[in-house]
Amino acid sequence: MRARLAKWLAFGTGLLLLLLSIVFAARGEDSAAEIERGKKVYTAAKCQACHSIAGVGSKRYPLDGVGAKLAPDDIRKWIVTPREMDPKVVKPRFDQFPADDLTALIAYLSTLRPQ
Numbered sequence: 001m002r003a004r005l006a007k008w009l010a011f012g013t014g015l016l017l018l019l020l021s022i023v024f025a026a027r028g029e030d031s032a033a034e035i036e037r038g039k040k041v042y043t044a045a046k047c048q049a050c051h052s053i054a055g056v057g058s059k060r061y062p063l064d065g066v067g068a069k070l071a072p073d074d075i076r077k078w079i080v081t082p083r084e085m086d087p088k089v090v091k092p093r094f095d096q097f098p099a100d101d102l103t104a105l106i107a108y109l110s111t112l113r114p115q
Helices: 001-042 072-080 097-112
Strands: 051-053
Touching: 001 097, 051 097
Parallel strands: none
Antiparallel strands: none
């Protein structure tokens, strides 16, 4: 009886690990596609007019390393309601982004880490 239970337990554990690896692999693919979309949103919205990444764009407000400095929710606030983050900031609100584009842009900016 115990041997049978041990076999079922091993089988169940293996199956669970397989399912979890499939789920996480799929999430990684979705994340990569979302990050790539975020890059396109950044370019299409002409964010480089005020910001730079890796030296490309306006050097005045570099975004290099922003993913290590800010949580995704804080990046969202800087984009949508910047004065909530700093009342002295003179930055337009970009709250007109479609939700999917905003999520993709935040995913992309969150990947920007120090080299």
